[in-house]
Amino acid sequence: MDPRPIGVFDSGLGGLTAVRELARLMPEEDLVYFGDTGRVPYGGRSRDTIIRYARQDVAFLRSFDPKAIVIACGTVSATALDVLQRENSIPVFGVVEPAAHAAARATGNGRVGLIGTKASIRSGAYERAIEALRPGTEVTAKACPLLVPLVENGRFRPGDPVAEQVVGEYLAPVREAGVDALILGCTHYPLLRDIVGAYMGPSVSLIDVGAQCAHWVAEQLDRGSLRAGRPDAGRRRYFVSDSTEDFAALASIFLGEDVSAEVERIDITQY
Amino acid sequence: MDPRPIGVFDSGLGGLTAVRELARLMPEEDLVYFGDTGRVPYGGRSRDTIIRYARQDVAFLRSFDPKAIVIACGTVSATALDVLQRENSIPVFGVVEPAAHAAARATGNGRVGLIGTKASIRSGAYERAIEALRPGTEVTAKACPLLVPLVENGRFRPGDPVAEQVVGEYLAPVREAGVDALILGCTHYPLLRDIVGAYMGPSVSLIDVGAQCAHWVAEQLDRGSLRAGRPDAGRRRYFVSDSTEDFAALASIFLGEDVSAEVERIDITQY
Numbered sequence: 193m194d195p196r197p198i199g200v201f202d203s204g205l206g207g208l209t210a211v212r213e214l215a216r217l218m219p220e221e222d223l224v225y226f227g228d229t230g231r232v233p234y235g236g237r238s239r240d241t242i243i244r245y246a247r248q249d250v251a252f253l254r255s256f257d258p259k260a261i262v263i264a265c266g267t268v269s270a271t272a273l274d275v276l277q278r279e280n281s282i283p284v285f286g287v288v289e290p291a292a293h294a295a296a297r298a299t300g301n302g303r304v305g306l307i308g309t310k311a312s313i314r315s316g317a318y319e320r321a322i323e324a325l326r327p328g329t330e331v332t333a334k335a336c337p338l339l340v341p342l343v344e345n346g347r348f349r350p351g352d353p354v355a356e357q358v359v360g361e362y363l364a365p366v367r368e369a370g371v372d373a374l375i376l377g378c379t380h381y382p383l384l385r386d387i388v389g390a391y392m393g394p395s396v397s398l399i400d401v402g403a404q405c406a407h408w409v410a411e412q413l414d415r416g417s418l419r420a421g422r423p424d425a426g427r428r429r430y431f432v433s434d435s436t437e438d439f440a441a442l443a444s445i446f447l448g449e450d451v452s453a454e455v456e457r458i459d460i461t462q463y
Numbered sequence: 464m465d466p467r468p469i470g471v472f473d474s475g476l477g478g479l480t481a482v483r484e485l486a487r488l489m490p491e492e493d494l495v496y497f498g499d500t501g502r503v504p505y506g507g508r509s510r511d512t513i514i515r516y517a518r519q520d521v522a523f524l525r526s527f528d529p530k531a532i533v534i535a536c537g538t539v540s541a542t543a544l545d546v547l548q549r550e551n552s553i554p555v556f557g558v559v560e561p562a563a564h565a566a567a568r569a570t571g572n573g574r575v576g577l578i579g580t581k582a583s584i585r586s587g588a589y590e591r592a593i594e595a596l597r598p599g600t601e602v603t604a605k606a607c608p609l610l611v612p613l614v615e616n617g618r619f620r621p622g623d624p625v626a627e628q629v630v631g632e633y634l635a636p637v638r639e640a641g642v643d644a645l646i647l648g649c650t651h652y653p654l655l656r657d658i659v660g661a662y663m664g665p666s667v668s669l670i671d672v673g674a675q676c677a678h679w680v681a682e683q684l685d686r687g688s689l690r691a692g693r694p695d696a697g698r699r700r701y702f703v704s705d706s707t708e709d710f711a712a713l714a715s716i717f718l719g720e721d722v723s724a725e726v727e728r729i730d731i732t733q734y
Contacts, residue, residue, distance in 0.1 A: 239706075240706060338612055435508075435511060
């Protein structure tokens with residue numbers, strides 16, 4: 193048993209799609225979330241900058257003495273997981289390995305699609321993880337830099353002509369490659385699931401990296417006997433680096449429920 | 464005569480559209496440009512955060528002992544100009560006042576359109592400036608949060624279905640209002656000039672805030688006898704807060720010419 197909280201972070205609020213699943217699977221756990229809303233998005237930045245920002249995000253979460261850190265961000269997971277694991281004595285989980293396992297399980301024909309931010313695709317992290325699990329799998333990867341701004345502007349519902357056009361353009365080569373599993377490699381993308389699913393067709397499995405990661409974390413904590421093991425519902429705390437004003441509106445999109453949460457602004461550059 | 468450089472900054476590289484015009488009008492001036500590429504974009508952030516970032520941007524430029532600061536960013540100009548002017552003993556120029564003058568001159572029917580980032584539109588700065596110059600002018604303003612990501616992803620050319628669709632959606636109420644002048648209130652937007660011009664029609668004057676600001680700065684420096692007054696071409700130095708790798712490619716889009724410039728990365732949080 194370990195009553196300490198789980199620390200979760202993302203470049204912004206997309207990681208709340210993982211928090212939603214963590215809270216569903218482990219309602220008794222205390223969760224501390226940090227969204228770096230003052231510096232979002234990370235996906236177009238350089239590797240150096242992503243690592244520098246991620247180190248500060250982890251340092252902030254570690255001030256809560258967490259038992260584990262969850263990187264609920266495709267970009268940071270793909271770019272900085274190894275660095276963060278090396279530098280921290282507690283478990284640090286990213287979204288790449290759980291998604292790679294899910295993709296290796298899901299594909300029948302050995303052709304897997306991957307969409308993510310520029311930084312995620314540049315890293316090659318998903319390809320390496322999938323190759324280790326299922327050698328010879330053919331991965332068709334596509335950077336989709338406009339999807340995060342579209343989601344953050346509420347443009348993700350079927351019938352939205354811009355979202356449908358952009359998704360179709362990005363996914364054309366992926367569909368062409370004949371994949372039967374597609375990794376939605378960014379925690380913003382589950383909101384585009386309906387549009388992506390309609391474009392790819394019902395025979396393609398869509399893999400939500402945040403949800404896969406949440407399952408993975410729950411399993412790992414169980415194995416290590418690290419669950420909180422209390423009967424009551426855990427406490428959820430939210431921190432951001434920009435104004436807290438817009439938090440409730442955006443957070444409710446990603447959490448899928450109204451949030452009247454404790455949310456506090458911090459200066460991330462102090463960490 | 465004043466041989467000191469002019470400091471110019473923007474949240475990213477859009478401000479280079481103003482640098483281009485400054486360099487054309489005053490080729491003899493030394494220019495120091497800072498683009499906050501590690502924290503771009505500013506347009507969706509809160510007023511507090513924009514002011515905090517802008518103060519650091521100015522502090523960095525002041526380390527070069529400039530004779531004037533040019534805010535080549537619609538968001539910062541609309542949000543933080545008064546604060547920055549109050550805190551600095553040298554002239555600080557923004558894009559709002561020059562654009563307001565240009566709009567007041569350009570409109571015949573007293574109906575002016577305005578597009579910009581969320582923060583620029585929220586500020587009400589353009590409306591106040593236009594009202595002071597031409598009382599009773601009707602301003603139809605529209606926040607266009609997707610235009611910056613579109614431009615930064617190279618989606619600004621006529622024929623691009625996404626750019627045309629998004630521009631049309633944003634501008635529909637502005638065209639409907641019957642404006643005869645439209646302020647392109649963000650230094651990214653000149654790249655969308657062809658699409659915007661085609662949608663609005665030839666009778667609507669398009670006002671490029673960066674170019675207007677450059678003319679304004681040249682006039683003000685002339686009046687104050689602050690021009691460098693040397694025969695040679697001035698030196699241009701560029702600084703960014705993220706990797707310098709992608710600078711040349713993006714910068715050449717905004718400057719309209721190939722850049723093989725000196726560019727250096729700095730840590731803006733130290734200022």
